[in-house]
Amino acid sequence: MNSPILQKARTYEAQYGEAIPASERPVYHLTPWVGWMNDPNGFSFYQGQYHLFYQYYPYKTVWGPMHWGHAVSHDLLRWEYLPAAMAPDMPYDKDGCFSGSAAELPDGRQLLLYTGVCKSEDLNPEGHYYDIQTQCVAVGDGVNYEKIPQNPVLTVKDLPEGYSKYDFRDPKIWQEPDGTYSAVAVARTEDKSGAVILYHSPDGFEWHFVTVLDHCRNEHGRMWECPDFFELDGRYLLLLSPQEMQARDEFHAGHATIYLVGDYDPETHTFRREDVHLADYGIDFYATQTLLAPDGRRIMTAWLQTWSDIEDKPQGAKWFGQMICPRELHLKDGRLIQAPIRELEAARTNRVYHENVSVSQPTTLEGIRGRVADLTVNVAPDGELYRSFTIKMAADGEYYTSLTYDTYTSRLTIDRSHAGSHCDFVHSRSCEVRRQDGALKLRILLDRNSIEVFANDGEQVMTVWLYTPQSADGISFSADGKVKVTAEQYDLSF
Ligand code: FRU
Secondary structure, rough: OOOOHHHHHHHHHHHHHHHHOOOHEEOOOOEOOOEEEEEEEEEEEEEEEEEEEEEEEOOOOOOOOEEEEEEEEEEOOOOEEEEEEEEEOOOOOOEEEEEEEEEEEEOOOEEEEEEEEEEEEEOOOOOOEEEEEEEEEEOOOOOOOEEEEOOOEEOOHEEEEEEEOEEEEEEEEOOOOOOEEEEEHHHHHHHHOOOEEEEEEEOOOOOOEEEEEOOOOOOOOOOEEEEEEEEEEEEHHHEEEEEOOOOOOOOOOOOOOHHHHHHHOOOOOEEEEEEEEOOHHHHHHHHEEEEEEEOOOOEEEEOOOOHHHHHHHOOOOOOOOOOOOOEEEEOOEEEEEEEOOEEEEEEEEEEEEEEEEEEEEOOOOOOEOOEEEEEEEEEEEEOOOEEEEEEEEEOOOOOOOEEEOOOOOOEEEEEEEEEEOOOOOOEEEEEEOOOOOOOOEEEEEEEEEEEEEEEEEOOOOEEOOOOOOOOOOEEEEEEEEOEEEEEEEEOOOO
């Protein structure tokens, strides 16, 4: 039975979401049907198609009592909206259905494991009521979901002694080879920073504590959010989105998504962390979630945004928030390698190719332009090593977003200061590219309101949003010194 709160959201989104013209959205990046979107939820393959749910507030382009939006796709690029899956309509989730995940049950139904939020009577130091967070289950057929009578299935009683009941969320479920289920969730420990907890269930309904997989110990941010845990190319990866990171080494201050690489002993449930890195070196990337595709690929999605600059949105926007183009993950030499999903190749049309063009002064190349494109640029020194190389994208007389590689520092910098923002937030970020010879390969995905850059076959990735007029579609190349540029561009059509 759909509650009146869910019914209201479904009626609203069908009316106002449908009214948003396709030309006002990105083409292959999922946006909310209408209103606000944050984290991806329930990213899964179920009954022959991919499902992607999302943190959703349909009524405004601001965060509000969380619903779950829902979309399905056969190729992870063309999405069809389905009616909202859940609304905050039960005593244990009346203040929000927070992030969670999905798994299939033996009887063919789909199970959603999510965080129910309910304001407590306790005031925090800022004078707000604390949220009590518990883990809850809903079961459905891929369109309609029922919250189960046993909810909540995990509460503060299932946390180690001393952990906070106010920060316990974002369960990520997976099915074990023996048909039972495991899940990781985040919680706040006595030292006020995050931890990842492993739970187990014989059937998806009854859950029990197994172990604490890893602790933040105030080293990588404070509270951790949106955990994911899986095997990748023989190692184990714990993906996390920390809040309140401090700038240090390659890490920037604020929100970030990091991965912990290590080994895992399934007998003793021990995760031994070896290394920690950033998952994306751009500005707008948070709250990742992965799925294991039927063909064995580990595919990741994420919110193409962070909490730090949610005020920075275009006037009159009817939607806010988008997902990244899903990425295939691999691990090489202990580092995450990311590639846009291969399904994108089927959407490529109108190839334009320029080989070994000598570039120094700002140069445009015939046919290389656009806001919906898949562009690969190979750069090499033309003679002596150049000092720097720059691509300006989404450019016109007023706007541009630039990507600059400096060979002295080996740093790649993305800069969206001139991409339509009116706020003095961070607009530029850089990362080290591990190449000494000035040879650089950049694959760049453009989609109206975003740019995703994959350097050297996905060794580093940088993601940014942009909200500039679509007429700002120029692309140009320049160098301090001389470079040879080979550029291959495809339009993307769906
Ligand atoms: C991460 C997050 C989650 C939470 C959700 C609420 O972006 O804060 O921890 O479940 O968003 O919308």
